[in-house]
Amino acid sequence: MRLVDLILWRHADAEDGEFDLKRKLTARGQRHAARVADWLLQRLPSKFSVVAGPSERTRQTAHALGVPYKICACITPESSVAELLNTVQWPERKGAVIVVGHQPVLGQVASLMVSNTAMEWTVKKGGLWWLTNRVRGDEAQVVIRAVVTPDLL
Numbered sequence: 001m002r003l004v005d006l007i008l009w010r011h012a013d014a015e016d017g018e019f020d021l022k023r024k025l026t027a028r029g030q031r032h033a034a035r036v037a038d039w040l041l042q043r044l045p046s047k048f049s050v051v052a053g054p055s056e057r058t059r060q061t062a063h064a065l066g067v068p069y070k071i072c073a074c075i076t077p078e079s080s081v082a083e084l085l086n087t088v089q090w091p092e093r094k095g096a097v098i099v100v101g102h103q104p105v106l107g108q109v110a111s112l113m114v115s116n117t118a119m120e121w122t123v124k125k126g127g128l129w130w131l132t133n134r135v136r137g138d139e140a141q142v143v144i145r146a147v148v149t150p151d152l153l
Helices: 027-041 056-063 081-087 105-115
Strands: 002-010 048-052 095-101 128-136 139-148
Touching: 002 027, 002 105, 027 056, 048 056, 056 095, 081 095, 081 105, 095 105, 105 128, 105 139
Parallel strands: 002 095, 048 095
Antiparallel strands: 002 128, 128 139
């Protein structure tokens, strides 16, 4: 029985800039966000939610999906694993949620889900990890459904 699809989507390539949260996607980043969004929309269940950080680049990446999304001030480059998991109500939540965020927390969450230890894994810019939480028998499991990077699409 599947409980939650957790999709960790790192913002696409962004401009350099002095004010980190105001950095916008580059033209390349916009193309990559659109490419990954198209891939996702072909595979997502009919009901899903999207949560993005307040930075311009995460909002632009989420916007590529063309669906409403919630902005959560707690999804920033300084976010902790606990903050992110609490925000998406993992593992209690039912359904699919896409989190559009930043490194290092996305990599830390991916490593925690897969290896049970928060390590410094990297999610490539514009890339995503699609994880599923399920219970088989009495055992909770995390399954990697997909790891996608824009250059492979």
